Amino acid sequence: MQNPIKQFQGTIKKGAVLLAAISLSASVSVAQAQNAAPDMQKLQQMMGQQISLMKPELQEKVKALSPQTKKLLLQIYGQHTRHSDKVTLRQVMHEVLSDYHSMVTGVLTDNAEQAADSARRLANHRIPIGGLVPYLDIKFVNDEGLSALAGFNDAVEGNAKRLAAAADEGDMIKASALVGDITQGCFSCHSIFRGVPGKSALLR
Numbered sequence: 001m002q003n004p005i006k007q008f009q010g011t012i013k014k015g016a017v018l019l020a021a022i023s024l025s026a027s028v029s030v031a032q033a034q035n036a037a038p039d040m041q042k043l044q045q046m047m048g049q050q051i052s053l054m055k056p057e058l059q060e061k062v063k064a065l066s067p068q069t070k071k072l073l074l075q076i077y078g079q080h081t082r083h084s085d086k087v088t089l090r091q092v093m094h095e096v097l098s099d100y101h102s103m104v105t106g107v108l109t110d111n112a113e114q115a116a117d118s119a120r121r122l123a124n125h126r127i128p129i130g131g132l133v134p135y136l137d138i139k140f141v142n143d144e145g146l147s148a149l150a151g152f153n154d155a156v157e158g159n160a161k162r163l164a165a166a167a168d169e170g171d172m173i174k175a176s177a178l179v180g181d182i183t184q185g186c187f188s189c190h191s192i193f194r195g196v197p198g199k200s201a202l203l204r
């Protein structure tokens with residue numbers, strides 16, 4: 001199967017119109033869509049839909065992002081085949097945690113098949129309604145804030161795919177080492193973008 005990212009990068013190199021698409025009306029013109037590879041069309045439409053769901057103050061911030069940052073967001077979205085029109089990032093995170101548990105169970109019970117399947121499911125987690133951006137503090141919705149996403153994406157999803165490949169090869173030592181790298185990716189992203197879950201505003 002053709003790698004959607006490669007396909008996507010190829011499309012960018014060809015000078016396709018993708019930045020026009022996120023930059024930013026919610027609609028994608030027919031001419032643009034015809035120039036783009038099928039996956040790009042879908043991605044552009046999806047991104048346009050996401051933007052149309054955002055409140056004006058967030059739309060403004062997204063429109064102000066550099067072409068590079070918009071490309072990064074599309075690259076991340078392009079790695080996911082499941083896009084929900086209902087679930088929130090918190091719900092996605094709980095599902096990610098379930099896959100993470102299952103992946104670790106596979107590693108700890110020497111079940112390479114469970115480890116590989118769960119790691120791939122984790123790497124292809126659902127994208128929540130509106131994309132990732134609406135769930136981040138708006139102070140991070142700028143080029144500098146969002147640039148951190150590239151590293152976290154590789155730490156979690158890149159390493160989850162590497163873990164799956166190692167498990168496929170029966171290399172459970174390598175798979176077990178990658179659990180640490182993935183966990184560090186979860187932790188690092190939370191330390192910037194999340195904070196402590198469920199903090200009470202009624203405590204001093």
Ligand code: HEC
Pocket residue numbers: 089090093094096097100135136149152153156182183185186187189190193194197198
């Ligand atoms: C791209 C950054 C990022 C990465 C990587 C990431 N998370 Fe999260 N996570 C968040 C954000 C942002 C929230 C807060 C979402 C909210 O409250 O709307 C969150 C929240 C959570 C929560 C708490 C949900 C709740 O109900 O408060 C859990 C559990 C969680 N993540 C698990 C994980 C696991 C497990 C991984 C790694 C496999 C991971 N996350 C990787 C950004 C990330």
